[in-house]
Amino acid sequence: MKTRITELFGVEYPIIQGGMIWCSGWKLASAVSNAGGLGLIGSGSMYPGVLKTHIQRCKQATNKPFGVNIPLMYPEIDKHLEVVVEEGVKIIFTSAGNPLKYTSWLKDRGITVVHVVANVKFTKKCEEAGVDAIVAEGFEAGGHNGKEETTTLCLLPLLKDHTTLPIIAAGGIGCGRSMAAAFCLGADGVQVGSRFAASIESSAHEGFKQEIIRAGDGATQLTLKEITPVRVIKNAFFEQIQQSYREGADIEKLKQLLGHGRAKKGMFEGQLSEGELEIGQIAARISEIESAQHIVSSMVLECLDTFKTIHSLTK
Amino acid sequence: MKTRITELFGVEYPIIQGGMIWCSGWKLASAVSNAGGLGLIGSGSMYPGVLKTHIQRCKQATNKPFGVNIPLMYPEIDKHLEVVVEEGVKIIFTSAGNPLKYTSWLKDRGITVVHVVANVKFTKKCEEAGVDAIVAEGFEAGGHNGKEETTTLCLLPLLKDHTTLPIIAAGGIGCGRSMAAAFCLGADGVQVGSRFAASIESSAHEGFKQEIIRAGDGATQLTLKEITPVRVIKNAFFEQIQQSYREGADIEKLKQLLGHGRAKKGMFEGQLSEGELEIGQIAARISEIESAQHIVSSMVLECLDTFKTIHSLTK
Numbered sequence: 001m002k003t004r005i006t007e008l009f010g011v012e013y014p015i016i017q018g019g020m021i022w023c024s025g026w027k028l029a030s031a032v033s034n035a036g037g038l039g040l041i042g043s044g045s046m047y048p049g050v051l052k053t054h055i056q057r058c059k060q061a062t063n064k065p066f067g068v069n070i071p072l073m074y075p076e077i078d079k080h081l082e083v084v085v086e087e088g089v090k091i092i093f094t095s096a097g098n099p100l101k102y103t104s105w106l107k108d109r110g111i112t113v114v115h116v117v118a119n120v121k122f123t124k125k126c127e128e129a130g131v132d133a134i135v136a137e138g139f140e141a142g143g144h145n146g147k148e149e150t151t152t153l154c155l156l157p158l159l160k161d162h163t164t165l166p167i168i169a170a171g172g173i174g175c176g177r178s179m180a181a182a183f184c185l186g187a188d189g190v191q192v193g194s195r196f197a198a199s200i201e202s203s204a205h206e207g208f209k210q211e212i213i214r215a216g217d218g219a220t221q222l223t224l225k226e227i228t229p230v231r232v233i234k235n236a237f238f239e240q241i242q243q244s245y246r247e248g249a250d251i252e253k254l255k256q257l258l259g260h261g262r263a264k265k266g267m268f269e270g271q272l273s274e275g276e277l278e279i280g281q282i283a284a285r286i287s288e289i290e291s292a293q294h295i296v297s298s299m300v301l302e303c304l305d306t307f308k309t310i311h312s313l314t315k
Numbered sequence: 316m317k318t319r320i321t322e323l324f325g326v327e328y329p330i331i332q333g334g335m336i337w338c339s340g341w342k343l344a345s346a347v348s349n350a351g352g353l354g355l356i357g358s359g360s361m362y363p364g365v366l367k368t369h370i371q372r373c374k375q376a377t378n379k380p381f382g383v384n385i386p387l388m389y390p391e392i393d394k395h396l397e398v399v400v401e402e403g404v405k406i407i408f409t410s411a412g413n414p415l416k417y418t419s420w421l422k423d424r425g426i427t428v429v430h431v432v433a434n435v436k437f438t439k440k441c442e443e444a445g446v447d448a449i450v451a452e453g454f455e456a457g458g459h460n461g462k463e464e465t466t467t468l469c470l471l472p473l474l475k476d477h478t479t480l481p482i483i484a485a486g487g488i489g490c491g492r493s494m495a496a497a498f499c500l501g502a503d504g505v506q507v508g509s510r511f512a513a514s515i516e517s518s519a520h521e522g523f524k525q526e527i528i529r530a531g532d533g534a535t536q537l538t539l540k541e542i543t544p545v546r547v548i549k550n551a552f553f554e555q556i557q558q559s560y561r562e563g564a565d566i567e568k569l570k571q572l573l574g575h576g577r578a579k580k581g582m583f584e585g586q587l588s589e590g591e592l593e594i595g596q597i598a599a600r601i602s603e604i605e606s607a608q609h610i611v612s613s614m615v616l617e618c619l620d621t622f623k624t625i626h627s628l629t630k
Contacts, residue, residue, distance in 0.1 A: 138468070149536065151487055153488075154599065171468075172466055172469045175472055177499055177500050177501060178499075184492055216435070217463050217465050247563065281464075285476065306499050307628070310622055314619055
């Protein structure tokens, strides 16, 4: 499979493993890259020193391309940027912020820059900033999300109308069928989060992985839209948020309820009731904890099978 | 294009025009059927006598198959069922209710029955009820919607895992790219609402059609989830609902605010501020008022083009 995305990153398959807090350290990223996709270290839950260690270990574990995801709202963003440059990381995915702020600085240092967007406005900003590609992330994605609630199916053709940049589809993609659908919608590659969050190499707590497997349809919801919209499993903590809404809570009250370290509690420490459990809608179809290698190869095979089936429709 | 859906209905293309209140009378339904798709009269906004007239006119306007959509919550449901049987309608799409209630009664009268679902639970009920096909409708669809908020991209492969019934994809589909994507996801046909709501033959008010054309990304939202979730344009009426939520309104208060005839006001009478304007997320990509014939043929052409492009990806 040859697309603008496999060309841009020099990888075999147009499958990117989403950079996820508490799930995607060097172990997952290197496993995905070794399988022919592009692994990303999720720096959002790491101190700069921890990030440095993960990058170093990732370089030892694979000689294939890999990248780092950096949320631009990260409080020590400058230190993170310093680390990735020092360690010679060649691919950076930025998210949750303005692409105009750091893109040219990164590109001046020979780094390929991809930015995550959920609407037309930020797609235009990405073009202006000179990014190399965008991730178009729909409403069904796990974790932080756009305010417009546009789904991947609607977002892709819309952004395709507005940009010539290569597009990586994200949100709702975890199998070969959805991968094939993304290409129909105009994507040049796909980003997969949830299925890798539940993989063997994910650094998430085993209890969280089991919770992903238990999740059925309707198990997740986008909430805390007044702070930053986030898709989570509807556990006891989520019910507390809902109760607060019913009581007419304001932003301050919601921030207080959220507190600090909720995601770490849930996803890394396995406190399934009190923690924040970020995952996408496709959790409903995840029924096994698999290796990253198996996820990549089964997606590619199913995608190619789907193309064949589709082709026969027109005969 | 030959699929289980073209076979089931005896139509040329696997494109169904969704039955929509205030938009899809005999004029739109017959135009879609004449174009080779399947037109549906939306009975939800009609008195039984009005429905009868629409069916009779539709029979005069086309000799191709067409159907009627019947929301099962309709207060005079028995009269509607009487009308469709008397008039010899051969295809019924039911929605918003339990498929176990009327399916066998309809099938005993030689009618093909399709039911609209948004989750696994009701898909199972459809199998039990003996329906001929299901419409899988995702979160991005306009108008009434499921409580799970599952998007079309996530819903289709999920339902495909749970049923062997033919599946018609709905929600977020209004172009050949999304049509092709739906087939990749396991659909046998697609249902298109919003794009037909803004068509020449739609009976919607001209002002509402223009509002659809003006809508950009983020222009719609799913609201009134405590009553029946409905996707509408964020107009002044929507803002009143939001304000009520902020003030901690209960269901009674919300029902009072909604009142009666809100959708008629907005969609049929063109009261764009005070009316309820039901439309899907794809409104963001609708930029012209086109004929039903053009919509059907351009979707088919774009879909076939997409299949070709996709096929070349694997070479």
